[in-house]
Amino acid sequence: MSVPVLLVTGFLGAGKTTVINHLLTAPHGKRLAAVVNDFGAINIDAELLAGSAEGMVALQNGCICCTLQGDLLRTLSLLLRRDPAPEGIVIETSGVSDPAEIVRSLLDPVIWREAALDAVLCVADAQALADRPAMLDDALLLSQLRAGDVISLNKADAVPAGQLADIRARLAALLPGRTVLETRCGRVPAGLFLSDDPLAFPDRALPAASRFATPGFESLSWTAEGPLSLPRFQATVSRLAPLLVRAKGILRFEGQQHPMLFQMVGQRATFGAAPAAPPGVAPVRLVLIAENGRLQPDAVRALLNDCRA
Numbered sequence: 169m170s171v172p173v174l175l176v177t178g179f180l181g182a183g184k185t186t187v188i189n190h191l192l193t194a195p196h197g198k199r200l201a202a203v204v205n206d207f208g209a210i211n212i213d214a215e216l217l218a219g220s221a222e223g224m225v226a227l228q229n230g231c232i233c234c235t236l237q238g239d240l241l242r243t244l245s246l247l248l249r250r251d252p253a254p255e256g257i258v259i260e261t262s263g264v265s266d267p268a269e270i271v272r273s274l275l276d277p278v279i280w281r282e283a284a285l286d287a288v289l290c291v292a293d294a295q296a297l298a299d300r301p302a303m304l305d306d307a308l309l310l311s312q313l314r315a316g317d318v319i320s321l322n323k324a325d326a327v328p329a330g331q332l333a334d335i336r337a338r339l340a341a342l343l344p345g346r347t348v349l350e351t352r353c354g355r356v357p358a359g360l361f362l363s364d365d366p367l368a369f370p371d372r373a374l375p376a377a378s379r380f381a382t383p384g385f386e387s388l389s390w391t392a393e394g395p396l397s398l399p400r401f402q403a404t405v406s407r408l409a410p411l412l413v414r415a416k417g418i419l420r421f422e423g424q425q426h427p428m429l430f431q432m433v434g435q436r437a438t439f440g441a442a443p444a445a446p447p448g449v450a451p452v453r454l455v456l457i458a459e460n461g462r463l464q465p466d467a468v469r470a471l472l473n474d475c476r477a
């Protein structure tokens with residue numbers, strides 16, 4: 169019997185990792201494996217996933233719709249040979265991936281026999297769409313939305329009801345007949361996905377070939393061995409924010425005992441509790457993502473180096 173696969177797509181920072189964490193910890197009684205693809209040399213998402221050591225494979229420094237496609241297929245075949253085998257596989261694409269290419273690979277009959285694509289879930293960021301309605305004209309975002317069998321309109325808590333209704337109306341016009349679920353903190357109904365019935369979403373058309381052979385984004389990864397000065401880091405982030413689409417990192421600040429999880433989506437930055445670092449990794453790890461050509465790596469690294477306490 170083939171193992172159902174859920175492909176989770178969505179723009180940078182929409183909440184894909186949050187959704188997958190919810191699915192991994194929801195009480196559905198299934199043994200799930202996750203494959204996460206972070207577009208950067210350091211895979212922060214892998215560290216943020218519950219039980220990340222068990223059944224989790226990180227594909228990094230590239231994007232699975234382009235350079236890492238072969239790696240994805242090899243990874244699936246390794247996961248399927250694990251004992252005990254997973255009962256469901258969740259694949260998180262990086263926020264810069266066009267899922268059309270990945271769907272095409274997964275529809276390959278050889279893969280399908282063992283790991284059948286059950287559904288594509290597109291996580292859309294209600295807060296970003298409320299702030300920047302023009303995002304819905306973005307070709308990559310459109311491709312991600314169109315690939316979705318189900319759209320999770322996430323961060324519904326952060327948007328007033330009237331604006332949420334406007335966004336739903338725009339999505340309904342763009343994607344007629346598609347299921348749109350308003351979600352908070354990625355809490356999609358787990359029972360909707362990874363069912364044993366591979367025909368739950370039977371109308372999948374073979375997607376058109378990708379228009380995003382080269383992603384229009386670049387990432388810069390930076391690490392430090394010692395703590396940072398919080399005021400200097402905040403000043404640097406304010407300076408860099410207009411250039412960035414997304415940033416995330418696990419940071420240590422002078423005078424603080426615990427590491428902090430730093431997340432920035434668009435211009436909004438938040439700090440939260442970070443999981444304990446795995447042994448042997450640098451205590452400060454940061455990934456910045458920007459449109460191609462916007463970051464001058466040496467200058468950015470110099471600014472970040474100046475944040476060291």
Ligand SMILES: Nc1nc2c(ncn2[C@@H]2O[C@H](COP(=O)(O)OP(=O)(O)OP(=O)(O)O)[C@@H](O)[C@H]2O)c(=O)[nH]1
Pocket residue numbers: 178179180181182183184185186187213262263322323324325326351352353354414416431432433438
């Ligand atoms: N207010 C609010 N914030 C959320 C919600 N879901 C996720 N977030 C926050 O949004 C930020 C990005 O969430 P992630 O789950 O890392 O997003 P992602 O799509 O995996 O990000 P990339 O992998 O970098 O593309 C984090 O700070 C989350 O805590 C939500 O429903 N409401």
